Amino acid sequence: MALLEVKNLGIEFPMRREVLRALQGVSFSLDAGERLGIVGESGAGKSIAAFAIINLLSKPGRINAGEILFEGRDLTGLDDEAMRDIRGNRISMIFQDPMMTLNPVLTIETQMIEVLKAHRNISDNDARKIAVEKLREVAIPSPEDRLKSYPHELSGGQRQRVVIAIALLTDPSIIIADEPSTALDVTIQAGIMALMLNLCKSHDVGLILITHDLAVVSQVTQRVVVMYAGRVVEEGPTAEIVTHPKHPYTRGLIKALPQEGTAGKRLNQIPGSMPTLDAIPDGCAFHPRCPHADDVCRASVPEIVRVGNQFSRCGKANELAEENSL
Amino acid sequence: MNAAIRRFAQSNFMYSFGRDKVAMVSFAILAAFVILAFSAPVIAPYDPYDQTTIDIMDSEIPPMWQDEGEARFLLGTDAQGRDMLSTILYGTRISIIIGVCAVLMQMFLGITIGLVSGYVGGRVESFFMRLADIQLSLSTLMLAIVALAIFQAAFSAEAYSDMAIIMLILVIGFAEWPQYARTIRASVLAEKKKEYVDAARVIGFGAPTIMFKHILPNTLSPLLVISTVQVANAIISEAALSFLGLGMPVTKPSLGSLINSGFEFIFSGSWWITAIPSIVLIALILCINLLGDWVRDALNPKIYKEK
Numbered sequence: 001m002a003l004l005e006v007k008n009l010g011i012e013f014p015m016r017r018e019v020l021r022a023l024q025g026v027s028f029s030l031d032a033g034e035r036l037g038i039v040g041e042s043g044a045g046k047s048i049a050a051f052a053i054i055n056l057l058s059k060p061g062r063i064n065a066g067e068i069l070f071e072g073r074d075l076t077g078l079d080d081e082a083m084r085d086i087r088g089n090r091i092s093m094i095f096q097d098p099m100m101t102l103n104p105v106l107t108i109e110t111q112m113i114e115v116l117k118a119h120r121n122i123s124d125n126d127a128r129k130i131a132v133e134k135l136r137e138v139a140i141p142s143p144e145d146r147l148k149s150y151p152h153e154l155s156g157g158q159r160q161r162v163v164i165a166i167a168l169l170t171d172p173s174i175i176i177a178d179e180p181s182t183a184l185d186v187t188i189q190a191g192i193m194a195l196m197l198n199l200c201k202s203h204d205v206g207l208i209l210i211t212h213d214l215a216v217v218s219q220v221t222q223r224v225v226v227m228y229a230g231r232v233v234e235e236g237p238t239a240e241i242v243t244h245p246k247h248p249y250t251r252g253l254i255k256a257l258p259q260e261g262t263a264g265k266r267l268n269q270i271p272g273s274m275p276t277l278d279a280i281p282d283g284c285a286f287h288p289r290c291p292h293a294d295d296v297c298r299a300s301v302p303e304i305v306r307v308g309n310q311f312s313r314c315g316k317a318n319e320l321a322e323e324n325s326l
Numbered sequence: 327m328n329a330a331i332r333r334f335a336q337s338n339f340m341y342s343f344g345r346d347k348v349a350m351v352s353f354a355i356l357a358a359f360v361i362l363a364f365s366a367p368v369i370a371p372y373d374p375y376d377q378t379t380i381d382i383m384d385s386e387i388p389p390m391w392q393d394e395g396e397a398r399f400l401l402g403t404d405a406q407g408r409d410m411l412s413t414i415l416y417g418t419r420i421s422i423i424i425g426v427c428a429v430l431m432q433m434f435l436g437i438t439i440g441l442v443s444g445y446v447g448g449r450v451e452s453f454f455m456r457l458a459d460i461q462l463s464l465s466t467l468m469l470a471i472v473a474l475a476i477f478q479a480a481f482s483a484e485a486y487s488d489m490a491i492i493m494l495i496l497v498i499g500f501a502e503w504p505q506y507a508r509t510i511r512a513s514v515l516a517e518k519k520k521e522y523v524d525a526a527r528v529i530g531f532g533a534p535t536i537m538f539k540h541i542l543p544n545t546l547s548p549l550l551v552i553s554t555v556q557v558a559n560a561i562i563s564e565a566a567l568s569f570l571g572l573g574m575p576v577t578k579p580s581l582g583s584l585i586n587s588g589f590e591f592i593f594s595g596s597w598w599i600t601a602i603p604s605i606v607l608i609a610l611i612l613c614i615n616l617l618g619d620w621v622r623d624a625l626n627p628k629i630y631k632e633k
Binding site for chain 1: 522524527530544
């Protein structure tokens with residue numbers, strides 16, 4: 001049985017005049033120690049799916065369908081008390097901007113010890129020892145001194161390392177990382193991603209990596225879920241998806257990478273942009289931007305079909321697979 | 327601990343203090359007042375609360391630098407023959423105690439209500455903020471006068487004079503909580519959108535921990551600024567109430583009741599009974615307000631004064 005199983009998850013936002021459906025029928029699973037990427041443009045529903053897992057949807061969002069099974073227990077029905085025990089303890093989360101996620105007026109020490117004390121019955125001294133040990137694991141130099149620092153005394157990369165150390169404090173079984181390297185510059189990014197990959201491997205922690213950066217996904221993850229307009233459009237082993245994408249959207253994403261283009265020419269792009277939630281087209285949500293769209297695509301939402309090891313929500317997945325135009 | 331002191335000594339806050347002469351002078355005067363007031367039992371030449379040492383024959387002696395002044399009474403005596411210097415020292419102590427304690431009470435009420443309103447929002451927020459609006463539409467003094475008049479009527483004069491300090495603290499403390507509640511609520515609304523609050527929730531902290539340990543420390547600078555203004559306000563309120571005869575009794579005078587007690591003698595030439603405590607009160611309030619101004623500038627990163 002998978003460690004985390006999201007089944008047919010639906011999330012809606014009741015607004016004044018209509019109900020916006022942010023996620024529809026989203027399913028994916030994560031085994032212990034597995035690394036899963038969730039990819040998509042802004043607004044695809046990646047972050048909402050992550051927040052739903054730890055039951056922190058912002059108002060007025062709510063789960064209207066499906067279940068989230070963590071170690072066989074459905075998280076959607078848990079009360080606040082039970083949820084707090086999982087959140088930050090068994091499932092940690094890392095945010096995009098390390099400038100913002102650390103409390104600016106508390107020392108690193110205070111913030112780290114507090115996390116341990118919230119979830120365990122532990123003395124200050126023992127907590128400090130664990131904190132130092134975790135800081136050392138994320139390669140912060142002289143961790144004892146850094147404990148006394150305030151967040152503004154650290155660089156961006158160091159701060160993200162501290163945030164990762166905080167996420168590791170309680171030895172969680174899953175870390176959800178929401179664009180953990182986006183706010184950092186490219187060299188630091190590579191360092192942080194390599195660090196996360198190593199830590200996940202050595203601690204056997206499951207990782208859900210939310211990003212729009214396919215390069216990062218292909219380096220770090222084993223499987224990938226591609227989302228578009230609130231639905232999963234493609235899922236499968238990372239290596240196969242980046243080399244042989246089956247869904248036209250995934251193809252578009254990969255073609256848009258700079259290395260796929262020819263030097264001196266314009267980069268490829270997917271025409272148009274992601275529809276907003278109140279204007280999701282009928283049929284396949286991607287059809288207005290899809291080069292292969294026909295009347296069938298415009299009429300009904302395609303089912304997920306299996307193509308080899310991959311799953312694709314495209315009516316023409318099999319034809320496209322044979323064509324293999326990439 | 328030493329590191330904390332060093333960090334404080336080297337902070338921008340202390341640097342700005344060291345460069346601001348107004349702030350330093352105000353602080354020095356204020357510190358002198360506070361030290362003198364709180365060591366009153368040691369340094370005051372007489373004990374104004376001890377009725378046996380007061381001689382009515384000594385009444386209305388002018389300050390010693392006047393022709394009729396006596397060296398025994400540096401600042402003269404009041405209508406009952408009490409030494410003005412000692413009475414002012416004790417009175418200043420009472421005024422400062424009431425001012426600070428009333429502000430502590432305002433802080434307690436205001437911070438709790440403001441944090442909860444800002445963080446929880448919805449009906450709780452509407453309820454408390456409308457309550458604050460209603461209370462702000464009545465003047466502090468009006469509320470205090472009504473409350474104190476009822477207390478005075480309800481208790482005997484004897485009992486009232488014992489409880490006057492506590493009553494004043496409660497009344498002034500309660501009358502001004504909306505100032506704090508609104509300031510805190512505004513800061514909380516800004517802070518709770520920040521990602522560190524999300525991060526704290528993700529870590530699994532409960533609402534009280536997030537409110538008091540994470541958000542509250544981030545709202546400290548506006549708190550500090552209004553606190554200085556509020557201490558000055560509370561001292562003025564107390565003086566006004568005492569001046570109106572609703573505050574400290576004449577037997578245990580605060581600065582306000584001293585000013586009041588001399589008021590009827592001002593036209594008979596005994597100006598010092600009113601004038602000297604008034605100067606003390608004005609100097610005290612002025613110093614606190616000047617310090618408050620400086621704190622506001624020092625804690626606001628958007629203001630860099632060219633000096």
